[in-house]
Amino acid sequence: ITLSALAARGMTDSDWGDWLPRAVADADPDAVALWYLGCNGFAIKGSEGTVLWIDPYVGTGDPPRTVRMIPVPFDPEDVDVADAVLATHEHTDHVHGPSQAPILANTDADLVAPDDSLAVAREEERWTDEYAVDEAAFTEVTEGDELRIGEFAVHVVETHDPDATHPVGYVIEHDAGTVFHAGDSKPSPTFAGLAERFDIDLGILAFGSEGTIPDKETGEPVRTKWYSDENEIAAAANDLGLDRLVPTHWDMWKGLTADPTALHDHVRSYASPDRLEIVEIGDRIDL
Numbered sequence: 001i002t003l004s005a006l007a008a009r010g011m012t013d014s015d016w017g018d019w020l021p022r023a024v025a026d027a028d029p030d031a032v033a034l035w036y037l038g039c040n041g042f043a044i045k046g047s048e049g050t051v052l053w054i055d056p057y058v059g060t061g062d063p064p065r066t067v068r069m070i071p072v073p074f075d076p077e078d079v080d081v082a083d084a085v086l087a088t089h090e091h092t093d094h095v096h097g098p099s100q101a102p103i104l105a106n107t108d109a110d111l112v113a114p115d116d117s118l119a120v121a122r123e124e125e126r127w128t129d130e131y132a133v134d135e136a137a138f139t140e141v142t143e144g145d146e147l148r149i150g151e152f153a154v155h156v157v158e159t160h161d162p163d164a165t166h167p168v169g170y171v172i173e174h175d176a177g178t179v180f181h182a183g184d185s186k187p188s189p190t191f192a193g194l195a196e197r198f199d200i201d202l203g204i205l206a207f208g209s210e211g212t213i214p215d216k217e218t219g220e221p222v223r224t225k226w227y228s229d230e231n232e233i234a235a236a237a238n239d240l241g242l243d244r245l246v247p248t249h250w251d252m253w254k255g256l257t258a259d260p261t262a263l264h265d266h267v268r269s270y271a272s273p274d275r276l277e278i279v280e281i282g283d284r285i286d287l
Contacts, residue, residue, distance in 0.1 A: 013072070013075065014058070014072050014073065014074050014075045014078070015071035015072050015073065016071060016072075016073050016074065016282070018074065018075065018078040020035065020037075020073050020074045020282060021074050021078045021079045021080070021081075022078075023035065023284070024043045024045060024051060024079075024081060025080065025081040027045055027284075028047075029045055029046070029047055029286060030047060030176075030286075031046075031047055031174070031175075031176030031177070031286060031287050032044060032045070032046050032047070032174050032176050032177065032179070032286065032287040033045050033284055033285070033286050033287075034179070034202075034284065034285050034286070034287075035282070035283070035284050036246075036248070036279045036280070036281055036282065036283050036284075036285070037056050037057075037058075037073055037074075037281065037282075038057075038070045038071070038073060038251055038252065038281035038282075039055070039057050039070075039093050039248070039249060039251070039252045040054075040055045040057075040088070040093070040094065040181075040183065040184065040204075040206055040248045040249050040252075041053070041054065041055045041056040041057055042054045042055070042056075042181065042204065043056070044152075044172065044179065046150065046151040046152060046174055046176075047151070047176070048150065048151040049150070050083050050149060050150025050151045050152055051081050051082050051083055052082075052083060052084050052085075052086060052149065052152060052154075052172070053079070053082050053084070053085045053086070053100075053103060053109075054085075054086045054087075054088070054170065054181050055086070055087060055088055055093070055094045055181075055183070056076070056085065056099055056100060056103070057092075057093040057094065057096050057099050058072045058073070058074065058075070058076060058096075058098075058099045059092065059093065059096050059098060059099055060072070061092075061093075061253065062092075064214060064219075065213060065214045065216065065219075066213070066253050066254075067253065067254035067255075068252065068253070068254075069251060069252060069253065069254050069257055070251050070252060070281050071281060073281055073282055076098070076099055076100065076101075076102040076103050076106075077102045077106065079102070079103045079106060079107065080106050080107060081107065082103050082104075082106075082107040082109040083107075083109055083149055083150050084109050084110050084111075084112050084139075084149050085100050085103055085104060085109055085110070085111050085112065086112045086113070086154070086170055086181075087100075087111065087112070087113035087114075087117040088117075088159075088167055088168060088169060088170070088181065088182075088183030088184070089114070089116070089117060089161060089164035089165075089166065089167035089168070089183050089184065090114075090116040090117045090119070090120050090164060090165060090166065091163075091164060091184070093252070094117070094183065094184075095113065095117045095120045095121060095125075096125075097121065097125040097127050097130060097131065101121075101125075101127045101130070101131035101133050102131065104127075104131075104133045104137050105131050105132040105133055108137075109137070110137050110138070110139045111137055111138050111139065112139045112141055112147065112149075112154070113138075113139070113140070113141065114140065114141060114142055114156075114166045114167070114168050115140055115142070115166060116164075116165045116166040117166070118138050118140055121138065122135075122138065141156045141168065142156060142168070143156055143157060143158045143168060144156065144157075151174060151175075152172050152173065152174055153172070153173040153174075154170055154171070154172050154173075155170070155171040155172075155173070155198075156168050156169075156170060157169045157170070157171055157190065157194060158188065158190045159182050159183055159185035159188050159190070160185050160186050160187065160188035160189070160190070161183060161184045161185050161186065162186070163184070163226055164183075164184065167183050167184065167185065168183065169181060169182040169183055169185060171194065171198050171200070173198070174287070176287045177201035177202070177287040178198055178199060178200050178201050178202075179200070179201065179202045179203075179204070179287070180194070180198070180200045180202070180203045180204065180240065180242075181204045182203065182204060182205050182206070182236070183206070184206045184226065184227060184249065185205070185206070185228075185236070186227075186228045186232055186236070187228065187232050187235050187236040187239060188236070188239075191236055191239035191240045192239050194240055195239060195240050195241035199241075200240055200241060200242055200243070201242075201243045201244060201287055202242070202243065202244045202246060202277075202285075202287060203237060203240050203242040203244070203245055203246065203273070204246050204248055205228060205233050205236055205237060205245065205246070205247060205248065206226075206227040206228060206233075206247075206248055206249040207227055207228055207229075207230075207233045207247035207248065207249060207250045207258060207260060207263070208225075208226060208227035208228075208229075208249055208250050208252075208253070208256045208257065208258050209229070209250075209256055209257065209258040210223065210224065210225040210229065210256075211223075211224060211255035211256045212224065212255055213253075213255055213256070224255070224256065226253075226256060227249050227250075227256070230262055230263055230266045231266060233245070233247060233263065233266075234263065234266040234267045234270060237267060237270070237272055237273045238267075238270040238271060238272045238273075240272065241271075241272045242272050242273040242274075243272070243273060243274045243275065244273055244274065244275045244276075244277045245263075245267065245273035245275070245276050245277065246277050246278075246279060246285070247260045247263060247276075247278065251280070251281060260276075260278045261278060263276055263278075264276055
């Protein structure tokens, strides 16, 4: 893929060089370490060396409709440690060939995703033609599936994202604790059941403001709300019985950014979460 082709696909060179993928590769966590990649992306590494990448996205959006507000933290070509790339749903900032296909090609990792997300990779972006990705790298999952990826047990669960056609969430179990990545889900009737089934140590939930975004067809500003607001994310965290809440996505799109510190006042009277944990792009947190 040429630099001009990457630019045409909403890509740019990393603002930070290769230090972030090097930090993931070189880390030797005692339990489980997570790095926030901005937007809704995470790299997760276990004590035995298994590495999962969830919704990594280093594109610039589609200006002037969607405008990236944070640095591009790494070049996917610099990622050489990965056991799987997990996608929560089919939107561009969650399934994106220039961001994810080079990771698969460099590491022989699989893309684990629901059907509509795989349709983007196969049909819309043609990863097997445009990149060194084999069809065997595509692993389709749906709600109720369970996978073993290295030291992690990954449970595919139902979420509630009305803007997506087939969203899922991932409950990731490790001997050291349990992480739940909900994608862009708003509060879901299924969350109380997840709290009964799993003891979730750390929950990753999308949060943002309501704003105006140019319409795809007309370019006229349209009132838009893609992510949970303060009250919704607080209710979702309580329903899930989280020990730690990590809000995400609030940093990403111009017009929909939000202040996660405001969530302190919204969660403090609930039984859960026990702790609000605010991370910025590039930060590492540990279970």
